[in-house]
Amino acid sequence: MKKLENLEISNSFVKLGADFLQEKLPEPVSSPYLIDSNPAAIKLIGLDIAEVKKNEFLEYFSGNRLLPNSRPLAMAYSGHQFGSYNPRLGDGRGLLLGEIKDQYNNTLDIHLKGCGPTRFSRGFDGRATLRASIREYLGGEAVHGLGIPTTRSLAVIGTGELVHRETPEPGAILVRLSDSHIRFGSFQLLHFTKKSNKVTELLNYIIKRHYPTIQNESDKVQLLLRHVVKRTAKLIALWQANGFIHGVMNTDNMTITGTTFDYGPFGFMDRFNPNFTPNHSDPNGRYTYGKQPEIGYWNLSKFGETLGHLVDSQLIAEELANYQKIYNDDYRALMGKKLGLDIHDAEFKELVNNLFQLLYTSQVDCCLFFRHLSKLPNNFPETFRKNFKDPQTLDSWISMYIRLIEREDPDLNVRKEKMDMINPKFILRNYLLKNATDKAMKEADFSEVERLRILLEDPYSDRPELFTQYGINPEHYSAETPASSIEMQLSCSA
Ligand code: AMP
Ligand code: MG
Numbered sequence: 001m002k003k004l005e006n007l008e009i010s011n012s013f014v015k016l017g018a019d020f021l022q023e024k025l026p027e028p029v030s031s032p033y034l035i036d037s038n039p040a041a042i043k044l045i046g047l048d049i050a051e052v053k054k055n056e057f058l059e060y061f062s063g064n065r066l067l068p069n070s071r072p073l074a075m076a077y078s079g080h081q082f083g084s085y086n087p088r089l090g091d092g093r094g095l096l097l098g099e100i101k102d103q104y105n106n107t108l109d110i111h112l113k114g115c116g117p118t119r120f121s122r123g124f125d126g127r128a129t130l131r132a133s134i135r136e137y138l139g140g141e142a143v144h145g146l147g148i149p150t151t152r153s154l155a156v157i158g159t160g161e162l163v164h165r166e167t168p169e170p171g172a173i174l175v176r177l178s179d180s181h182i183r184f185g186s187f188q189l190l191h192f193t194k195k196s197n198k199v200t201e202l203l204n205y206i207i208k209r210h211y212p213t214i215q216n217e218s219d220k221v222q223l224l225l226r227h228v229v230k231r232t233a234k235l236i237a238l239w240q241a242n243g244f245i246h247g248v249m250n251t252d253n254m255t256i257t258g259t260t261f262d263y264g265p266f267g268f269m270d271r272f273n274p275n276f277t278p279n280h281s282d283p284n285g286r287y288t289y290g291k292q293p294e295i296g297y298w299n300l301s302k303f304g305e306t307l308g309h310l311v312d313s314q315l316i317a318e319e320l321a322n323y324q325k326i327y328n329d330d331y332r333a334l335m336g337k338k339l340g341l342d343i344h345d346a347e348f349k350e351l352v353n354n355l356f357q358l359l360y361t362s363q364v365d366c367c368l369f370f371r372h373l374s375k376l377p378n379n380f381p382e383t384f385r386k387n388f389k390d391p392q393t394l395d396s397w398i399s400m401y402i403r404l405i406e407r408e409d410p411d412l413n414v415r416k417e418k419m420d421m422i423n424p425k426f427i428l429r430n431y432l433l434k435n436a437t438d439k440a441m442k443e444a445d446f447s448e449v450e451r452l453r454i455l456l457e458d459p460y461s462d463r464p465e466l467f468t469q470y471g472i473n474p475e476h477y478s479a480e481t482p483a484s485s486i487e488m489q490l491s492c493s494a
Contacts (some may be wrong), residue, residue: 001046001047001048001049002046002047002048003048003051004047004051004054004056004057004060004067005056005068007045007047007067007068007100008069008100008101009067009068009069009070009097009098009099009100009110010069010098010099010100010107011069011070011071011098011099012099012205012209013073013075013096013099013109013205014071014073014098016201016202016205019076019190019195019198020075020076020186020190020198020202021073021074021075021076021096022073022074022076022090022118022119022120023071023072023073024072024073024074024095024118024119025063025066025072026062026063026064026072026095026112026115026116027063027115027116027117027126028062028063028064029062029063029064029115029159029160029161029171029173030159030160030161031159031160032058032059032062032064032157032158032159032160032173033058033157033158033160034052034057034058034155034157034158035130035133035134035137035155035156035157035158035172035440035446035449036134036137036155036156036446036449036450036453037052037057037154037155037156038137038141038152038153038154038155038453040141040152040457041152041153041154041155041177042154043103044102044103044108044152044177045100045102045103045108045110045154045177046101046102046103052155057155058157061112061154061155061157061173061175062112062115062157062159062173063095063112063115063116063173067097067098067110069098070097070098071098072095072096072097072098072112073095073096074090074091074092074094074095074096074118074119074120075090075091075096075181075182075186076090076091076120076186076189077089077090077091077183077185077186077188077189077252078090078185078188078189078192078252079183079184079185079188079189079250079251079252079253080185080188080250080251080252080299080302081250081252082250082282082284082286082287083286085188085192087189087192087193088120088122089120089185089189089252090118090119090120090189091118091120092117092118092120092121092122092124092126093113093114093115093116093117093118093121093124093125093126093127093128094111094112094113094114094115094176095111095112095115095118096109096110096111096181097110097111097112098110102177106179107179107209108152108177108178108179109177109178109179109180109181110154110175110176110177111175111176111177111178111181112173112174112175112176113128113133113136113173113174113176114126114127114128114133114159114171114172114173114174115173125163125164127159127161127163127171128163128171128172128173128174128494129163129165129169129170129171129172129494130156130158130169130170130171130172130437130440130441131169131437131440131441131494132264132493132494133156133172133173133174134156134172134433134436134437134440134449135263135264135266135433135437135490136153136174136176136262136263136264137153137155137156137174137449137453138153138428138433138436138449138452138453138456139263139266139428139433140152140153140176140260140263141153141453141456141457142427142428142452142456142459143244143260144457145424145456145457145458145459146238146242146244146424146459147238148235148238148239148242148244148260149179149231149235149238149257149258149259149260150259150260150261151176151177151178151259151260151261151262151263152176152177152178153174153175153176153177154175154176154177155174155175156172156173156174156175156449157172157173157175158170158171158172159171159172159173165494169441169494170441178255178259178261179210179255179257179259180206180209180210180255180256180257180259181255182202182206182255182256182257183251183252183253183254183255183256183261184251184252184254184256184299184300184302184303184306185250185251185252185254186202186256187199187202187303187306187307188251188302188303188305188306190202190306191305191306196309199306199307199309199310200309200310203221203224203307203310206224206256207220207224210256210257211223211224211227214227219311221307221310221311222311222315222316222319225303225304225307225311225316225319225320226319226322228256228258228300228303229300229319229320229322229323229326230258230322230326231257231258232254232258232296232299232300232323233296233322233323233324233326233327233330234258234326234327234330235258235259235260235296236292236293236296236327237293237326237327237330237331237334238330238334239260239292240289240292240293240331240334241331241334241335241338242268242424243268243269243289243366243367243427244260244266244267244268244269245266245267245268245269245276245277245278245287245288245289245292246260246266246287246292247264247265247266247267247277247278247279247282247287247490248262248264248265248266248279248282248287248492249287249292249295249296249299251299251302251303254296254299254303256303264279264490264492264493264494265277265278265279265280265281265489265490265491265492266278267430267488267490268367268427268428268429268430269289269366269367270365270366270429270480270481270486270487271359271363271364271365271366271486271487272356272359272360272363272366273289273360273487274288274289274290274360275288275289275290276288276289276487277289277489278430278487278488278489278490279489279490279491279492280489280490280491281491281492293327293331296323296327297320297323297324300320300323301320304316304317304319304320332344332349332352334422335352336348337418337419337422338370338373338419338422338423339351339352339355339373339401339419340373340374340405340410340415340416340418340419341404341405341408342408343404343407343408347400347404348404350400351397351400351401351404354397354400355397358388358393358394358397361389361390361393362387362388362389362390362393362394363389364384364387364388365387365480365481367423367424367427367480368384368478368480369384370423371420371423371424371425371478372384373401373419373423374415374416374419374420374423375416376398376401376402376405377402377405377406377412378412380398420460420461421460422460423460424459424460425459425460425461425462425474425478426455426456426459426474426477426478427456427459428452428456429481429485430481430485430488430490431481431482431485431488432452432477433452434485434488435448436448436449436451436452447471450470451470451471451472454466454470454472455467455472455477462474
């Protein structure tokens with residue numbers, strides 16, 4: 001395990017040069033303090049956990065001091081925001097500190113978000129609120145806990161300074177890890193500024209770093225597109241199966257590695273409603289839950305456009321056309337797992353269609369509903385059955401479901417065990433997250449952030465000893481969202 005000074009930072013991205021980035025040091029902050037650090041991510045990068053207690057940890061990760069060899073930089077990118085092209089984006093408040101090897105020898109970016117303005121700030125302050133930083137900190141770890149590719153959170157550090165939004169709020173910095181910070185928008189910037197040789201440079205960089213097996217292929221750019229299509233389709237199938245709504249699927253928030261990226265007004269589905277978005281700043285509902293799969297495709301097509309100088313447009317179209325099948329296959333397989341069914345035939349399809357109809361009309365809590373399914377064929381809880389507006393429709397759905405379970409004749413204990421490992425007991429409900437950020441903001445009490453981080457690292461299981469130690473009442477955290485907080489909406493960039 002390493003000391004902070006021995007973290008080996010490399011800087012491959014910086015070598016790409018000025019078209020891709022601005023070298024910039026973080027702006028110091030007055031009195032950094034720890035809000036929470038994440039032992040799982042600290043272990044991942046091989047850092048000695050005792051280092052967290054040192055003042056140097058705060059100094060390095062608030063941007064007050066530079067990690068050895070780090071050459072911080074703001075990345076340049078543009079992108080489509082809510083369908084319109086914005087030629088001027090880029091890291092306006094975040095800096096890539098460099099790259100680091102994790103314990104599996106994978107390369108991870110270390111990034112600080114909220115560490116002062118850059119040349120891409122467009123007049124904004126380059127800072128982030130404590131509220132938004134905690135949201136992203138916990139969002140990443142909750143999504144990771146569900147087995148979905150995502151950025152990770154190393155720590156969240158208060159700056160001791162206020163940031164001015166609608167009202168003054170405490171500021172914070174998120175220390176974020178990601179396999180990549182390169183977005184579809186990174187390509188779009190170079191493409192729309194007619195720097196096609198730079199698009200090629202960035203492609204070569206990515207292929208070398210993320211897709212080395214295709215490096216020597218003559219059609220490597222087409223193969224890269226194939227990988228990006230595949231990873232994006234698989235990612236969005238996971239979002240849909242888990243009721244995750246990203247909220248801001250702009251092309252600058254989509255990474256080239258298919259990683260959930262940039263947690264703003266995200267949310268998890270309370271009651272099934274495909275027209276729901278947690279983003280208050282999206283009145284037209286461009287990024288609702290139900291639209292995510294098609295937006296994923298739309299975004300990929302924008303990425304595909306940037307490859308036009310290297311790949312025939314017909315071939316680009318063919319690669320993009322694979323998206324739907326990969327998405328459908330993965331989504332079907334995930335629904336099969338959630339229902340504990342291996343045979344995915346026409347009857348299965350009908351069962352799934354009826355299920356969403358049932359969930360939509362009855363407006364019960366989705367997470368709890370799926371969690372209870374592992375109790376079938378015998379013990380569906382009567383108290384939950386009562387939540388259904390029309391329990392008869394539920395009963396007829398259940399009888400079809402039981403028929404499909406019985407035709408597979410599974411070992412019921414094994415089935416339950418498997419299903420309880422895919423249908424979480426705990427999800428990061430926005431009202432729970434709000435309780436944690438309110439406590440942090442109003443009382444400087446970060447214990448709720450810690451509790452949620454611990455709870456969500458394994459959202460499938462009760463861990464009584466640990467729960468007692470941290471005062472986690474599983475009943476409270478697994479309960480459905482209170483009616484007044486259902487479908488909570490938040491606004492963009494705080
Ligand atoms: P986001 O909504 O977080 O994806 O941000 C969109 C763009 O706005 C990115 O280029 C950000 O860097 C920039 N941005 C958002 N908030 C700020 C801020 N407070 N200061 C500077 N740039 C910002
Ligand atoms: Mg963003």
